[in-house]
Amino acid sequence: MMLIDAHLDLAMNALEWNRDLKLSVSQIREREMGLTDKVDRGKGVVSLPALREGKVGLVVATQIARYVEKGSSLPGWHSPEQAWAQSQGQLAWYQAMETMGEMVQITDLAGLENHIQLWNDQKIKSAEKPIGFILSLEGADSLVNIDFLHKAYTNGLRALGPAHYGPGRYADGTGTTGKIHPQGLDLLREMDSLGMILDITHLTDVGFQQAMELYQGPVWASHHNCRSLVDHQRQLTDDQIKQLIARGSVIGGSLDLWMVVPNWVRGVSDPLRDGAALEKIIDHYDHICQLAGNADHIAIGSDLDGMFGKEQSPYDLETIADLQNLHPLLAKRGYSEEDIDKVLHNNWLRLLRKAWK
Numbered sequence: 001m002m003l004i005d006a007h008l009d010l011a012m013n014a015l016e017w018n019r020d021l022k023l024s025v026s027q028i029r030e031r032e033m034g035l036t037d038k039v040d041r042g043k044g045v046v047s048l049p050a051l052r053e054g055k056v057g058l059v060v061a062t063q064i065a066r067y068v069e070k071g072s073s074l075p076g077w078h079s080p081e082q083a084w085a086q087s088q089g090q091l092a093w094y095q096a097m098e099t100m101g102e103m104v105q106i107t108d109l110a111g112l113e114n115h116i117q118l119w120n121d122q123k124i125k126s127a128e129k130p131i132g133f134i135l136s137l138e139g140a141d142s143l144v145n146i147d148f149l150h151k152a153y154t155n156g157l158r159a160l161g162p163a164h165y166g167p168g169r170y171a172d173g174t175g176t177t178g179k180i181h182p183q184g185l186d187l188l189r190e191m192d193s194l195g196m197i198l199d200i201t202h203l204t205d206v207g208f209q210q211a212m213e214l215y216q217g218p219v220w221a222s223h224h225n226c227r228s229l230v231d232h233q234r235q236l237t238d239d240q241i242k243q244l245i246a247r248g249s250v251i252g253g254s255l256d257l258w259m260v261v262p263n264w265v266r267g268v269s270d271p272l273r274d275g276a277a278l279e280k281i282i283d284h285y286d287h288i289c290q291l292a293g294n295a296d297h298i299a300i301g302s303d304l305d306g307m308f309g310k311e312q313s314p315y316d317l318e319t320i321a322d323l324q325n326l327h328p329l330l331a332k333r334g335y336s337e338e339d340i341d342k343v344l345h346n347n348w349l350r351l352l353r354k355a356w357k
Helices: 012-014 025-031 048-053 080-099 110-121 145-152 184-193 205-214 236-246 278-292 322-333 337-356
Strands: 003-008 056-063 103-105 131-138 155-160 197-199 250-254 296-302
Touching: 003 296, 003 322, 003 337, 012 056, 012 080, 025 322, 048 056, 048 131, 048 322, 056 080, 056 110, 056 322, 080 103, 080 131, 110 131, 110 337, 145 155, 145 184, 155 236, 184 205, 205 236, 236 278, 250 278, 250 322, 278 296, 278 322, 296 337, 322 337
Parallel strands: 003 056, 056 131, 103 131, 131 155, 155 197, 250 296
Antiparallel strands: none
């Protein structure tokens, strides 16, 4: 069964982690043995072969480059122009993967349907199929001005989340209580005119409300879990979930364990010791389903290798290929085959088809 994952930082891993994602996960880990510059060295779980092994045939793949003011404790670039250049380097990597036949960019409904047909063709082995990707910008800092949104759209950008962590040029994000700034509101209007998908992930509570009231186009939460289960501003409140449900949105469950299990402490908590199995994400799915009365709004937005690896991933997930285990785990919880299909791919497909129609 083909899976769709709505949030993977593939180009970030290729450029900033210096990972050759054409290799197997084990080969990437082997090459990182002895490196200590990042906490997840030798612990990655994502590669293009692993995606194919797990039949993750379509992903929402990010560009990400933060701008930071002088004195900020967050990593980032010192000017919007530098951040733009970094995002364009990431785009160049995706384009190189296309040239090599490893990936294929999906930008419209015809391309989407052709790609789904390819992945449903049982005569072609998964190992021979390119990974489809929909380009999304996580945090808008790298857009030097709104004219750059049109440059990005021409290059295939189809989804955008205005905020990331900390204060942003267009919107404040996780860890703050700020709002979407005036130029961020202008950005939303311009996105709306282009028919882009708004990703509300990382917006503050105030920013979330601004976006939901202003934006008329399609909205998703690419990688989000429930605040009632893990209490943090990064998570969605029940009221926010209900608003997303009313809009026909879909929420991608993130597998970054601090968002999955309560009281997780980075660098201290341990997935196995603390019982953080893949099945724990279904607690969040269940909660959203109870609020919705159906399974139409839950899906995968794993964020695997999003600045963490095995040390902060479910203990029974060795590589991203193990996302296939969600099928039996959901069945064990009582989900019907129809609802399992919704979680694994159909909910994202429904939203994309409607957005691109």
